[in-house]
Structure formats: structure tokens, C-alpha cells
Amino acid sequence: xxxxxxxxxxxxxxxxxxxxxxxxxxxxxxxxxxxxxxxxxxxxxxxxxxxxxxxxxxxxxxxxxxxxxxxxxxxxxxxxxxxxxxxxxxxxxxxxxxxxxxxxxxxxxxxxxxxxxxxxxxxxxxxxxxxxxxxxx
Numbered sequence: 001x002x003x004x005x006x007x008x009x010x011x012x013x014x015x016x017x018x019x020x021x022x023x024x025x026x027x028x029x030x031x032x033x034x035x036x037x038x039x040x041x042x043x044x045x046x047x048x049x050x051x052x053x054x055x056x057x058x059x060x061x062x063x064x065x066x067x068x069x070x071x072x073x074x075x076x077x078x079x080x081x082x083x084x085x086x087x088x089x090x091x092x093x094x095x096x097x098x099x100x101x102x103x104x105x106x107x108x109x110x111x112x113x114x115x116x117x118x119x120x121x122x123x124x125x126x127x128x129x130x131x132x133x134x135x136x137x
């Protein structure tokens with residue numbers, strides 16, 4: 001991304017990921033994210049409903065938020081995809097997430113012991129533009 005389209009929440013700890021149900025109603029989920037170059041990456045459980053919604057409809061919105069999802073910035077429209085078959089990007093995404101969140105390493109150990117680590121997926125979000133969703137057409 002060029003400096004004029006820089007990610008406005010790059011320094012934030014949390015971002016709210018808004019995905020959409022079949023009927024178009026939004027579902028907001030506060031998530032951890034990291035940057036890999038100019039890519040926004042998020043890790044999640046591959047069996048979660050947000051993954052099912054994103055596979056069906058790649059349209060998402062992101063907004064800076066607090067730990068409980070309270071908004072502290074405007075919604076930005078984008079597209080999301082599940083990263084599959086790209087081991088280098090997946091490795092870089094987990095490295096970035098582990099660097100940003102110390103707790104990520106602890107949770108990985110717990111998920112490995114519980115057998116849930118294999119269900120994890122990486123999501124990649126590309127912002128449409130640095131225009132709030134409320135102003136996008």
C-alpha cells in the first residue's frame with residue numbers, strides 16, 4: 001500500500017471484523033490481527049461461523065476497537081479470503097501474530113495440547129480504500 005492508503009489502525013491491538021449473514025445482517029467480531037507487508041492477517045478457528053460467512057461472501061468491514069469490541073474508529077470496507085495452499089504466507093502470518101501478541105504463543109501451546117491447533121486458519125483482508133464504509137457506495 002502506498003502511504004496515502006496506509007492502514008489507519010495498524011498500531012491498534014484489536015480490530016472488529018464485520019462479516020455478513022445470508023440475509024445481509026452484519027456480525028461483528030473483535031479479533032487479533034497483524035500486518036505482513038501491506039497485508040492484514042487474522043487467525044481464527046476454521047470451524048467458526050465467521051469463516052463460513054466469509055467463504056460465502058468475501059465482503060467485510062474492519063474498524064479499530066477495544067478488547068470487548070467497542071468501536072474507536074470508522075468502518076473500512078474490504079474483501080477477505082481464507083489463506084490456503086500458501087505455506088510461506090501462513091508462516092509469515094503466524095510469525096507476525098506471535099511477535100505482536102505474547103499471549104498468542106501461550107494459546108498455541110494450549111491449542112496444541114487440546115488438539116485444536118490444526119483447526120486454525122489465516123484470513124487475509126484487503127481494504128477497498130481508506131474510505132469509511134458509511135461513506136462508501
